Amino acid sequence: MTDFPDALVLKLCFAPGLWEHSVNTFLLCRAALDALRVPDGPARKEILLAALCHDLGKAEWPEPLFSLPRHAIPEADWTLMKAHPLTGADLLKEIWPEAPERALEIIRRHHERPGGAGYPRGLEDPGLPALLVAACDVCAAMLEDRPYRPKLTLEAALAEAARFAPEAVARAVGEAAGKVLGFPKGGIERAQPAG
Ligand SMILES: [Fe+2]
Ligand SMILES: [Fe+2]
DSSP, rough: OOOOOOOHHHHHTTSTHHHHHHHHHHHHHHHHHHHHOEEEEEEHOOOOOOHHTTTGGGGGGGGGGGGGGGGGGHHHHHHHHHHHHHHHHHHHHHHHHHHHHHHHHHHHTTTGGGGTTTSSOOOOHHHOOHHHHHHHHHHHHHHHTTTBHHHHHHHHHHHHTTTOHHHHHHHHHHHHHHHEEEEOOOOOOOOOOOO
């Protein structure tokens, strides 16, 4: 990979809370990759680039959209909101034409969920790299204060990630959260199926 362009950092810095969230997601993802014993190399770098830039599409949002809870987002803005994985990948490619395609695809998929439950394309199987970034994204977001709510507990954040992430990924994110965010280790407890 070539040098990380300054324009990318500037884009992430000037949207409310976006730099902090991007860095939190990156740090959690890096520790989760360590927990999963993913060695240094192109695949690891692509996942980390995607973790840092996953919400780049939000850099184009009007500022008031950052301070609204989901239920208060006006209907007209939902299209914009749901497009941010695709617009973010396009923006990264525009700013940095050498950005690896696999990193761009992870960005496009970071709100996709297994079984077609996510957006924007409703993919059946988003794939492990995208689900790892998604799990780190969800945990980082829930552990951050937002204008419309205080940060949530680590337990709640990990439970949310465990709803869609494969078990090994969820466990690695739990271990990573213990290391990066200073919470106790222990991974994610999964409820045993009844009967
Ligand atoms: Fe996002
Ligand atoms: Fe995010």
